Amino acid sequence: MKEPPRSRGSGFRRLAVPAFALASVLAGCSTSSSAPSTPGSGSTTAAGSGAVAYARAQVARYEGAPTFVAPGPAFSVSKLRGKSIAVIPATSNEYDNTIETQMKAIAAQYGVHYTEYPNQGQPTQWVSSLNQAIATKPNLIILNTALDPRQVLPEVKQAKAQGIPVIATHFFDQTYSSTLKTSCGAPASLCAAGLTATVNAPFDLATKIESDWIIADSNANAHVLVITANDAAPTAGMVSAAKAEFGQHCPACQVTVANVLVSEWTSKIPTLVQTALARDPNLHYVLPVFDFGAPYAANGVALAGKTGQVKIVSYNGTQSVLAMVENHSSVALDVGEPLDWLAYAFMDQAFRVLAGVAPAADEHTPFRVFTAANVAATGTPPTVTGGYGNAYIQGYQSLWQH
Known part of the structure; x- marks a missing residue:
């Protein structure tokens, strides 16, 4: 890549x-x-x-503990029930699986059908998964957890031709994305090819x-x-x-x-x-x-x-x-990174696209420094939600109005 x-x-x-x-x-x-x-x-x-x-x-x-910052205005999710999402992760490891398990749970809570295509991080597997997903005609495709959208550009274009929006998560840096000032938060060429929105990370x-x-x-x-x-x-x-x-x-x-x-x-x-x-x-x-x-x-x-x-x-x-x-x-x-929080952020962007409202320019996903001095806040042993508070759960749910 x-x-x-x-x-x-x-x-x-x-x-x-x-x-x-x-x-x-x-x-x-x-x-x-x-x-x-x-x-x-x-x-x-x-x-x-x-x-x-x-x-x-x-x-x-x-x-x-980080503070929740709303990524955008509240919107109605009343029409999302019955819609479908196809998720292709960058790979299937502990990090990705933890996020996607929670994404699936959030989707189910709002009546959204969620299909995941596990893989071992090979671009050929991404292409195959995307072709399978496009054939099922989902309402949205998510290139998840740092899957490189440029590696599947023909498939992104194919999805666009069939009216299927595509979002990419955890691939571009937040600061870099903000400098682009494009409609999808990625380089303009990717927006034109069919990338609808992104959720970016504070890598740098x-x-x-x-x-x-x-x-x-x-x-x-x-x-x-x-x-x-x-x-x-x-x-x-x-x-x-x-x-x-x-x-x-x-x-x-x-x-x-x-x-x-x-x-x-x-x-x-x-x-x-x-x-x-x-x-x-x-x-x-x-x-x-x-x-x-x-x-x-x-x-x-x-x-x-x-x-x-x-x-x-x-x-x-x-x-x-x-x-x-x-x-x-x-x-x-x-x-x-709060992996549970990331799941909510990814689904917030997905719900916005499915609902037909403007995507969030920045989901404001945070991080926290953990050392021996404060790691006990994550639990013993550490849990997926420990150490970050839970304000983000109520924060996102308050944005998703019925």
């Missing part, structure tokens, strides 16, 4: 030439590094103290906050391994956000980016991390851009014999990874 087009890339500061690299860590993995502009000394300079204070303030903004902001936490925790002097997957959207913007934050606020920090195909995270991340730790004894932070990779990074830390010495930070808020934070494993921080 290609990365979403991003017009803002040139605005990011380029980091310095690397002082160390993980060249040829694994066949099939590519890496790039940034070096500190001055050698790290282990102490905090005056400039570093300012950076730490800044970073702590940024993280603190997201440590509490979440990665920025992860970087801030590392800056604060390390006293602005960290060696960091960022693990990305160039074949999975929207990692380009996430990596750029991390580089920009470290580059601006932590000149003594050293960042290495390793690219591993998302389909190979399970098999390659443990060895990647183990090798990186052996090469750089000062590497104490590992940042897989999605927390799907956190357990495999933890395996690599264990293989290197450095459990308790290396901290993993990530993003998504998958329950099993939050449990790792709770159990004081190598995972020190997970920027959590």
Whole structure:
């Protein structure tokens, strides 16, 4: 999969030439590094103290339960009963399945028929699923949880030709989408092809906050391994956000980016991390851009014999990874998305399209920073709704008027 087009890339500061690299860590993995502009000394300079204070303030903004913000005006759902939705997820894993289970429950509550097409994340499976869905003539198709709409563009056009609206969820970054000012929240070419609406995510902001936490925790002097997957959207913007934050606020920090195909995270991340730790004894932070990779990074830390010495930070808020934070494993921080909240947000946009009202420009889906200090709010063990409050449930339901 290609990365979403991003017009803002040139605005990011380029980091310095690397002082160390993980060249040829694994066949099939590519890496790039940034070096500190001055050698790290282990102490905090005056400039570093300012950076730490800044970073702590940024993280603190997201440590509490998020607030519900209505995405748009209330509307009638009285005519939705009997309508049908076809949902094609990007893949079928714990994260996706948790969201889609709640989406199905919400649909049933309002009399909407919900059909899901499970798959293993292969574009050929997306195409096949879309063709099957179009043949059933649903009232709406959802390309769910980061399925790349550009990979199925002929099918999106086919759906449009048959009068079937299509929405895409959790694929584009919220800030990026807002800069486009298009009718569907995606590039104009996708809107023209048949994409009706989107529900976007705070990918870049979440990665920025992860970087801030590392800056604060390390006293602005960290060696960091960022693990990305160039074949999975929207990692380009996430990596750029991390580089920009470290580059601006932590000149003594050293960042290495390793690219591993998302389909190979399970098999390659443990060895990647183990090798990186052996090469750089000062590497104490590992940042897989999605927390799907956190357990495999933890395996690599264990293989290197450095459990308790290396901290993993990530993003998504998958329950099993939050449990790792709770159990004081190598995972020190997970920027959590409220998966139940996402289900409501996705269905709100779906209901708006089905009801024939204007789609929401922004569903305002939030996140919360979880560390050992506050992860107990998610429950023991963590639950899908724990830690985020429940104002969003009443908030959305008040918008869906009978």
